[in-house]
Amino acid sequence: MKVKLITTMLLTLSFLTITGCNNSLEADPPITESKGSRDLNLFVATDLHYLSPDLHDNGQAFQEYIKNGDSKLLNYSDPLADSFVNDVIHEKPDVVILSGDLTNNGEKKSHSELANKLKQIEQSGTSVYVIPGNHDILNPWARSFKTDGQYVTDYITPKEFTTIYNNFGYDEALSRDTDSLSYVAEISDDLWLLMLDTSKYDNNVILKIPQTDGEVSKETLDWIQENTRLAEEKRVNIITVMHHNLIDHSDVSSNGFTLNNHEEVLNVLKKSNISLVLSGHIHIQDIQSEKNVYDIATSAFGVYPHQYGTLHYSPNPSSIEYRTQMVDVEKWSEQEGIKNEDLLHFSSYARDFFYEDSYRKAYQSLDGQGYTEEERTEMATSMAKLNLLYFSGNSKEIGPTITNSKGIELWNKAKDQFLKSYVESMLNSSKENNHLTLSLNPTE
Template identity: 35%
Template sequence: MKKILLILLTILLTGCTQSQVKELPPTIHMVVTTDIHVIDPSLVENKSLYDDLSLNYGDGRLLNYSGDILQIFIDEMIQTKLEYVIITGDLTLDGEKSSHEWLAKQLDKLIQADIQPLVIPGNHDIMSPTSRTYGSPSTYTPTLSAEEFASIYKNYGYKNALYRDENSLSYVYELRDNAWILMLDTAMYYENTSLGAESSGKIPSETFDWIETIGALAKENGVELISSTHHSLIQHNSYFNSSYTLLNTLKAQRIFDEQNIRVNLSGHLHAQTIAQKELTNGNITDICTSSLLTYTNQYGDIHYTPFNNFDYKTKEVDVETWAQTNSTNPDLLEFEEYSYAYFKHASTSRGADRFISKGYNDEQVASLQEAKGILNCYYFSGSANEVRDDFVETDFYQWLIEQDDDTKSYILTMIQESPIYPKEISIPLNS
C-alpha cells in the first residue's frame, strides 16, 4: 500500500511548483505563533467573564484583548513583508464555528498582502463541548467538524497543500522546491465527550505511514522536511505532564529521525521553551513558542535556509506603539506592565491552600505565592535565565531549599529546569 501511495505522489509531484512561478530568495522568512484563542466578538456580551475563565484556570491569557492583539500582530506581519505565518493550533477560545469564520476573515488580510498563513488545529478547535457565548445567560454556540475546519481554512494551507493525509488534518506545504513543511494534526478531538475536550495529543498510526511516504518522496527529490505540531515532540519540563507532549512521542521521534526531520515547531504549553534530543541520526529540536496572549506576548521570527541553517528568535507584539495612535485604553498604552501584572496575578490566584495545609503562616504563604507568580512570569516568557543567579542568592531561596520536597518543587521546577536559551537558537542543517 505504501509503495502504491509513493508512486501516486511521485506522479503528482511533476506538476508546476512554486519556484517555477517566481524567483525566490534562498532564505525563507516566516513567523510562528500559537494559542491565539480568538473569539468572535459577536459572541461576547460580558467581557468580565473572560477574567473569571482565565484567572480560574490560572493561565493568564489576555482573553479580553485577543482580538486587539491579533489585529496588531497582523499589521506587524504586513509591515515586515515576510512570506509565511504559521499558527500551530488553538486558533479559537473553545472551537466556536463563528470564531473560526471570524479568524479566517482576519487572516485574509495576510493573503491580500502576499503572505501565506498555514494553520493546524489544537485541542480547543474542533468538536468542542464547551463552545459557548459569554453573556447572561451563557448559551451553547455551534462548534465545527474536522471537514468544516479544512473548508473554512482552505486558503490557509489546505487548498494549496502539496499533499493531504486522508486520516487526519495533516498536510504538506511547499515552502521552496527544496523545502517542505509537515503541518501535523495532533489533536484528539475524536475523543471529546460531553464532559470535556481531550487535551492530550498524538499522531495516528496511519499518519505515521503517510509521514514515511512523504519522507521517502522528499529524499528522492532532494527536499528537506521540517514539521509543525500543536503538542510537543519532546518533553520540555517535568512540570508539563503527558497531556502536553505527544502520547506516542518516542515513536514520533524515531520516525522523524529516520526521515531526517530536525526541526519541529510546537505550541500548547503556553511557554517559551526550546528542547533538543540526540537520536540515532542526529539532534531533533522542538521549538515551543509561547501563547500570543500571555506575557510577553511574543512570536517566533524565523530565517530558514534549507540544508544550511534554521535561525529562530522571539519578538514581542508592539501593542504600546500601536496604542499611542489608535487607543486611549490605559491597559494597552502601558501594555507590558499590564500583561506582566495580569499573568503574575493569574499565577498566584490558585495554590495557597496547599501551603496553608502545611502549616505555613500568612506571611510565609504570601511569600511563596509571590515567588511562584514572579518565577512563572519569567519561565513562561522564556526569561528565567535572567533571574536565576540573583534568585538563588536571596534569603528566601536559602529558606525555601530547607522546606519539604513538594513545596520546593512547586516553586522551583520552572526555574531549575528551564533551558538556558529558550528565546533563540541557530540550528545548523548541513551536518
C-alpha cells in the same frame, strides 16, 4: 485519574498553562510554477486562543472565567490578533505558521472571524498555514458569556475546519493525509512544511470534554514516510509543525503535552533526516533536543509575554535561525487611535496581569498549610517572579535576588508536593530558550 489531576493543577495555577481528508499522496505532485531556492522569513505563533468579542460582554461571568483560568488575556484577544496581523503586514515575512489552538474553545464564530483576519495577511503577500489544536474541533466547551451566565455556542467539525481555513494551507497542499488534517506545504523549491494534526477530537462530544493529549496514527506515520522519501528524492528540506510536543518540555509533567507515541514519531522523523519541529500546547517558551532533533515550543501567544517566533531560512548551506518577538500592541493602538491605557501601555499591563495572577493563585494554594501571612507572601512573590521568567523563556536570568530569597528558602524546606516540584523545575531550567541557530540536515 492522576494525569487529569496534574493537568487540572497546571491550568488552575497558571504555572504550566500549561484534530477527514479525501486527498491522498500522489506519486508525482502536479507540476507547479517554480518557487525557487532562496532565503525565507517565517513567523510562527501558537495557542492564540482567539475569542470573538461578539461572544462576550466583558461582564461578570466572563471576568470570573478569566480569573479562574490559565492567565490568558481573553478580554484582549481581539486587539492581540489585530496587532499580530499589523506586525506581519509591516514586516512582510514570506510565511506565517499557526500551530494549533487557534481559538479559545473551538467556537465557530471565533474560527470565522480569525480566518477573516488571516485573509488580510494573505492579501498583503504573506502565505498562511494552519493546523488545529486540541481546543479547536468538536469542542463541547464552546461557550459565549453574557452578564452572569455561560451559554453553549456552536463548535465546528473537521470538515468545517478545512472549509474555514481552506485558503490557509489545505487548498494548496502538495499532499493531504487521509487519516487526519495533516498536509505538506511547499514553501520554496527546497523547503517544505510538514503540518501535522496531532490532536484527538473524535470522542470529544461523547466524553463531553476536549481531549488534551495527542498522537500520530500508524496511517499518518506511513504517510509521513511516503512524503519524506519524496522530499529526499527532490533534495528538499522539511520543517515539521505540530501542536503537541515531540519532546518533554517539563520536569513536572509531560502527560497530555508530549505526544503519546513520541518515541515512535521521533524515530520516524530522525530516520527521515528531519531536525526541526515547531510545537506549542504547553504554553511555555522552551527548546529541547533529542537524537539531534530539536523541538521548539513557542510560548502561547494568548499568554504573557504574548510573543511569536521568527525564523530565517538560508538555503546555502541550509540552516534556520529562530528568535522570539513580542507582539507590538502599543504600535497598533497608536495607529488605530486607541484610547485604552491598557493597550497603549500593553507591555507593562500584560506583565503586571500575569505577575498578579501568578501571585494570587500561589498565595491561595498555600492556605491552610501552616504558613504565616509573611511566609505566604514571600513564597507567592518568589513563585510569581520565577513564573515571569519561566514562561518567557528567560530562566537563564534567574539570579541570586530570587534564588537567595526568603521565599525560595521556604520552598526548599516545604514538604514534597507538586508546587515544590514546580519551583525546583523552574530553578533548574536555566538555558537559552529564545534563540537557536540550527543547520538543517541536507538531503544529499
